[in-house]
Amino acid sequence: MSAPNSVQKVATAPSHGSELGFATRAIHYAYDPADHHRAVSHPVYFTSTYGFESMADVDAAAALGGKLYAREHNPTTELLETRLANLEGAEAGLVLASGMAAVGALTLSLLSQGDELIVHRTLYSNTTAMSEQGLPRFGVKVVPVDLGAPVNLDAVITPHSRAVYFETPINPTGDVLDIAAIAARAHRAGLLVLVDGTFASPALQRPLEHGADIVLHSLTKYISGHGDVLGGALLGRSELIDRIHNQGLRFITGAAPSPMASSLILRGLKTLPLRMERHGSNALAIARMLDEHPAVAWVNYPFLASHPRHAIAKRQMSGGSGMMSFGLRGGFDAARRMMDKLELMTIAVSLGDVETLVSHPASIVRARQTVRPEAHLQGGVGEDLVRLSVGLEDEADLLADLRQALNRL
Ligand code: PLP
Numbered sequence: 001m002s003a004p005n006s007v008q009k010v011a012t013a014p015s016h017g018s019e020l021g022f023a024t025r026a027i028h029y030a031y032d033p034a035d036h037h038r039a040v041s042h043p044v045y046f047t048s049t050y051g052f053e054s055m056a057d058v059d060a061a062a063a064l065g066g067k068l069y070a071r072e073h074n075p076t077t078e079l080l081e082t083r084l085a086n087l088e089g090a091e092a093g094l095v096l097a098s099g100m101a102a103v104g105a106l107t108l109s110l111l112s113q114g115d116e117l118i119v120h121r122t123l124y125s126n127t128t129a130m131s132e133q134g135l136p137r138f139g140v141k142v143v144p145v146d147l148g149a150p151v152n153l154d155a156v157i158t159p160h161s162r163a164v165y166f167e168t169p170i171n172p173t174g175d176v177l178d179i180a181a182i183a184a185r186a187h188r189a190g191l192l193v194l195v196d197g198t199f200a201s202p203a204l205q206r207p208l209e210h211g212a213d214i215v216l217h218s219l220t221k222y223i224s225g226h227g228d229v230l231g232g233a234l235l236g237r238s239e240l241i242d243r244i245h246n247q248g249l250r251f252i253t254g255a256a257p258s259p260m261a262s263s264l265i266l267r268g269l270k271t272l273p274l275r276m277e278r279h280g281s282n283a284l285a286i287a288r289m290l291d292e293h294p295a296v297a298w299v300n301y302p303f304l305a306s307h308p309r310h311a312i313a314k315r316q317m318s319g320g321s322g323m324m325s326f327g328l329r330g331g332f333d334a335a336r337r338m339m340d341k342l343e344l345m346t347i348a349v350s351l352g353d354v355e356t357l358v359s360h361p362a363s364i365v366r367a368r369q370t371v372r373p374e375a376h377l378q379g380g381v382g383e384d385l386v387r388l389s390v391g392l393e394d395e396a397d398l399l400a401d402l403r404q405a406l407n408r409l
Contacts, residue, residue: 099218
């Protein structure tokens with residue numbers, strides 16, 4: 001159906017031979033207006049099921065993996081899956097209803113009773129909850145370890161270990177882990193390497209190029225970018241992604257995204273590389289200012305040249321994202337006072353939005369402890385830690401807002 005000069009032909013096989021750039025593929029990959037009544041923007045397929053002309057057609061669709069029903073197949077979602085897989089350098093992709101839906105589908109598809117999962121000791125709080133309260137109920141043992149020193153992996157690998165799971169950059173610290181070093185050790189023992197790359201997005205970091213087997217993203221964050229939708233993705237080899245599709249999505253979680261969510265994520269994705277550049281330049285300016293401010297005790301932003309893991313960050317990321325953490329000399333109380341004085345930045349959980357968002361994990365944990373006394377901060381997270389998701393506002397306005405809050409402590 002494609003016209004000879006169609007966008008898709010150009011986007012997948014340009015006449016000059018070399019592969020098109022990331023930004024071009026984020027806008028065009030796998031979409032040809034000629035196949036869609038010349039609509040330049042993708043259509044949104046609102047349907048829960050598909051009609052067939054004959055039983056032979058049903059047989060053919062079923063043989064292809066059961067493309068009969070919208071929980072397992074939607075053309076808008078599939079465009080997003082194909083485009084994300086291309087951008088991440090993966091064979092295949094799967095999009096789910098949220099990042100946690102991706103964590104659930106991934107772990108419940110690949111792990112069985114008696115298996116062990118090794119995780120970095122600091123993870124997004126609900127991934128920690130899945131590790132501590134979810135997986136053990138199903139007979140999966142989760143072993144936390146400090147992967148900041150990849151050698152620590154060797155000591156916890158047993159014949160039951162199946163996979164290692166970590167985030168880089170890490171939520172909420174923003175620190176980085178060495179993907180290649182961890183993957184080399186894990187692969188030597190036959191483990192799968194599962195990396196949550198939400199804090200960087202494929203515009204800055206592609207973990208598969210450094211040895212990961214599957215990359216997970218919360219699409220709610222940078223990839224959609226505008227704080228108006230939830231989504232999650234898993235990207236990797238077809239054999240693994242198909243297994244998660246046919247089990248984790250189809251009948252374990254059933255957590256399919258709505259086609260509207262997939263469409264919004266596709267729209268956000270088109271500006272991802274542009275946004276990441278600005279998130280990174282704003283964040284670097286803020287990290288430098290914080291680093292010199294007398295009220296600040298420490299700053300964790302791996303693209304500061306003084307950061308202990310700067311070399312690792314530079315090796316596996318093309319630039320810093322908007323995520324960082326810092327602590328004030330006045331600790332827990334000063335963090336809360338400072339946040340109450342901010343006038344432009346928004347106190348909110350979540351991250352990767354155009355707005356600058358600031359959160360204080362210890363305050364959230366203390367509030368939760370009033371109803372769930374066992375709630376606790378993740379390993380490696382102190383009571384003073386403030387997390388910043390630096391947005392796309394003017395750098396000078398962000399610096400001024402933080403400075404006035406810090407100066408009035
Ligand atoms: N992974 C990381 C690193 C996150 O920060 C989050 C959410 O904050 C998730 C996964 C879960 O994603 P979602 O909120 O889309 O379920």
